[in-house]
Structures are given as C-alpha cells and as structure tokens.
Amino acid sequence: MPKRETKARLDAYEAVFSALAHPARRRVLLAVYFAGGGMTAGAIAAMFAHAWQTTTRHLQVLEAAGLLEHEKQGRMRVYRINRKRLALVNDWLATFFREP
Amino acid sequence: MPKRETKARLDAYEAVFSALAHPARRRVLLAVYFAGGGMTAGAIAAMFAHAWQTTTRHLQVLEAAGLLEHEKQGRMRVYRINRKRLALVNDWLATFFREP
DNA sequence: CGAACATTCAGCCTCGTGGCTGAATATGGG
DNA sequence: CCCATATTCAGCCACGAGGCTGAATGTTCG
Helix, strand or coil: CCCCCCHHHHHHHHHHHHHHCCHHHHHHHHHHHHCCCCEEHHHHHHCCCCCHHHHHHHHHHHHHCCCEEEEEECCEEEEEECHHHHHHHHHHHHHHHHCC | CCCCCCHHHHHHHHHHHHHHCCHHHHHHHHHHHHCCCCEEHHHHHHCCCCCHHHHHHHHHHHHHCCCEEEEEECCEEEEEECHHHHHHHHHHHHHHHHCC
16 A cells, blocks of 8 residues: 655654554553543543643644544543554554565 | 553553654664665664664664564674564554454 | 774763643533 | 533643764674
8 A cells, every 4th residue: 555655654654653652642542442432531531640631632642643533522522543544554564564 | 362461561562662653763674674684783874864873772772672683793783673573563453453 | 913894882962752730711501 | 691510721840762972892804
C-alpha cells in the first residue's frame, strides 16, 4: 500500500508513532476499544491517577494523531477509536515482513 | 498471543514503542532491513546529517529495545534487525483487529 | 610498535513533553 | 434563570531526550 514515502505519509507516521509512545495513551486506546461503543472523557480520565486535565491533553494528542475521534452527546464527549488510522502502523510494520 | 499483560510485557511495549517514536530510529530500521545482511554503524551514521555520536545513541536505544542486534566484524560493528521484537508491535495492534 | 581508522563513552546545553493548578466554557435539571 | 456537572483552556515548572564536542577504546596495517 505505501507506494511512495510522501511527506504527508511521513508526517502521519510521526504523529501516530509519537502518540503511541506514551503508555497512558496506549492504555486509553485499549480501554476505549474494549468499551466497545465509545467512552466519555470522564470515564477515561477516571482510569488514571493523573489530574483529568492531564488526560485531556493525552486525548488531544490522540485525536490530533487521528487515532481517536469525539462526538458530543449532551454535556459529555464520547470518544471512539479510528481503526483505519491504527492500520497505518500495520502498514509500516508490514514492510519488514512482506519483502524479501 | 498476549495472554496476560504482565509487567515485563508492558515494559517491552514501552521500550519498543518509545524507540519507534523517533523518525531517525524508524529510518535506521528501514535502512538496515533493506540492506539485507546487516549494516555497519558507519554506513548507518552516514545516512544522517547528525554527528555520528548522535546516531550511536539512537543505535543504543534501538538495541536496548531489542529491535537491533550487533556483531563485531573486525574493527567495525554490523547491525541487523530483530524481526521477532518488531512482532511485538504487531501483537499489540492485533488486539484492535482481532476481537469483536 | 605506532599510526590511522571505526566506533563508543562522557559531559554539556536546550527545548519539548507531561505533570500540576486555577479559570473558563458549555449543557442540562430544578 | 441559576447552579451543578462535564470538560477544556491557559499558564507554570521540572525533567529527560536528543543535539553537540572532545576524549577514550579497540583493531588493523605498514
């Protein structure tokens, strides 16, 4: 799938990989995924000992990387995973297992 | 494959993901892989505008994460990829695509 | 042996990341 | 309308990561 390593693609890798670099953010992704139909910011923040404001920032990083999307439901925001974006990592990795 | 998320496993993820977080280190992995039979530290360092000492550190990070291994050949060190370790990333990702 | 080469070790400096606290901005219920 | 709730925005601080330079280590060759 990765035909040429365009600047845009490299930027995408950069965003995704550095988003995944922090353990809290990896935990968030797993939690949201296992929650199935999305998770509110509050519920996510409750998982951590951190101040919620800290978690907010992690959520922003994940969203900026395109790994998470949010949707407003009343007075709370529900986050859900963007699988397609996660697949980017798969693409990158695949190189090492595909070609001889 | 990941039965339980043991401390050791989490540490492994931590090492690998943060190693992959830096673009230079991702480039190194790709280059070494495409070189086929390994690559000397010098050849790797030559790819970058950085001072070679900087690249040395990147190589150490990659090796500490288990993604790279080296072997002494005369007065130069040859680095090669450890595919198994890269597969860890695959394991982590698989969760999101495997289970419903 | 001694000089040239390949690579790492040690130490310095800067800047971004990730933690915190305090204030701001919706939104829904009584 | 007003207050409680849910969440983000803004700004502060500290520490580690990643760049640099200079010295050290180990290896081959004449």
